[in-house]
Amino acid sequence: MHDPLNWLDDELARLAAGGLLRKLAVRSGPQSGLQVILNGESLANFGSNDYLGIAASLSQGNIDDAVRQAGWGAGASPLIIGRGEFHARLEAALAKFEGTAAALLFPTGFAANAGTIAALVGPGDVVFSDALNHASLIDGCRLSGAQVVVYRHCDVAHLRELLAAAPAAKKKLIVTDSLFSMDGDLAPLVYLTELAEQHRAMLMVDEAHATGVFGANGRGVSEHLGVEDAVHIRVGTLSKALGSMGGFVAGQQRLIDWLTNRARTYFFSTACPEAVAAAGLAALSIVQEQPQRRIELLARASQLREQLRAQGWPLPDVGSQIIPLRIGDAEPTMRFAAWLRDQGFFVPGIRPPSVPAGQSLLRLSLTWQHDVGTLSRLLSAVGEGRKRFVKSDYLRGEVGLRISPSPRPYFQKRGEERE
Numbered sequence: 001m002h003d004p005l006n007w008l009d010d011e012l013a014r015l016a017a018g019g020l021l022r023k024l025a026v027r028s029g030p031q032s033g034l035q036v037i038l039n040g041e042s043l044a045n046f047g048s049n050d051y052l053g054i055a056a057s058l059s060q061g062n063i064d065d066a067v068r069q070a071g072w073g074a075g076a077s078p079l080i081i082g083r084g085e086f087h088a089r090l091e092a093a094l095a096k097f098e099g100t101a102a103a104l105l106f107p108t109g110f111a112a113n114a115g116t117i118a119a120l121v122g123p124g125d126v127v128f129s130d131a132l133n134h135a136s137l138i139d140g141c142r143l144s145g146a147q148v149v150v151y152r153h154c155d156v157a158h159l160r161e162l163l164a165a166a167p168a169a170k171k172k173l174i175v176t177d178s179l180f181s182m183d184g185d186l187a188p189l190v191y192l193t194e195l196a197e198q199h200r201a202m203l204m205v206d207e208a209h210a211t212g213v214f215g216a217n218g219r220g221v222s223e224h225l226g227v228e229d230a231v232h233i234r235v236g237t238l239s240k241a242l243g244s245m246g247g248f249v250a251g252q253q254r255l256i257d258w259l260t261n262r263a264r265t266y267f268f269s270t271a272c273p274e275a276v277a278a279a280g281l282a283a284l285s286i287v288q289e290q291p292q293r294r295i296e297l298l299a300r301a302s303q304l305r306e307q308l309r310a311q312g313w314p315l316p317d318v319g320s321q322i323i324p325l326r327i328g329d330a331e332p333t334m335r336f337a338a339w340l341r342d343q344g345f346f347v348p349g350i351r352p353p354s355v356p357a358g359q360s361l362l363r364l365s366l367t368w369q370h371d372v373g374t375l376s377r378l379l380s381a382v383g384e385g386r387k388r389f390v391k392s393d394y395l396r397g398e399v400g401l402r403i404s405p406s407p408r409p410y411f412q413k414r415g416e417e418r419e
């Protein structure tokens, strides 16, 4: 008998033939930068976004208290049943942390991005989106029904042209990751704020990988580059450096009021358990009270980048904790990753659809917990693997093109000399 799902066999076989079929590992115990146990195998973990080493430590009293006080499930969406005290406290704490009038807590960062874009623009409006934006921003653009204009990655001149070509009367939104999740580079936010101002566009910045890591107070790249006051919509997540779960938007009160009424991923979705909000509060305290974690992390990241550059890896001069080792094709990338695993290191291979075809890479993600010994052993292994798995002509050729020949001005802080 014909089963209408039979097409799945062909599609799955096609993925397998292209080396793109994912089988998810089962993790045991807590993960940290020190260790992750995958399918029973203990590995040094370079695949975690738990940048400050918080996730495994959020298990204590305040969370138990929240469960005792509020139980577990939130019961219904906030539109129906309101939000819990812990949700409200976390929102107030996030607004205080971000220095904004208000903040809104979404179930995830994905939901925050998708729902916010769709609430801000619609048919007849235009949204300008960086070519390497995260999937949640891309899906938000699609969901909105607005005209989507994609500008080349971090290419200010291209965005300027596209903005100039758009009708002045239309409502405009510029949207970007602040720290790009696969390339580890920073958006040219000083330039984007200027363009937004010139063209009366709203500017939305997704700080998912930068919250807790960048900026003197850990508020992200907007803080690091001194442009917070010119970013209209700031998005962050509690699921990465904060080691918990949940996304948030911070900004003016009227923005939050609008999202409360119009962001469908907010009010048609049940809020996280209040204990999760309590974990978010605990994580936020660690970020605020222990700035040395982010300072040490970024110092170590800069040092490792320098050592990798000396091995011949093309890395732009940005000191972020996400370090892409560009390989090219998916197949050698995955063989390199498997070989590293045999050496005791978990470094995820990133292949399509997470990156465009032919741009597969190993994504090294550093956390505050990585110690000097592990890093130096990793460095040797990566150097050895590079000889085995990477075609040097690829590194000199196409990949070079992905790195802006003069990225420096883009990463300058507001008020600094321009080249």
Ligand SMILES: *Cc1c(COP(=O)(O)O)cnc(C)c1O
Residues within 6 Å of the ligand: 108, 109, 110, 111, 113, 134, 136, 177, 181, 206, 208, 209, 237, 238, 239, 245, 246, 247
């Ligand atoms: C991970 C990520 C998100 C989604 O955050 P979650 O809280 O995990 O849903 C959004 N934007 C970027 C850039 C991300 O990397």
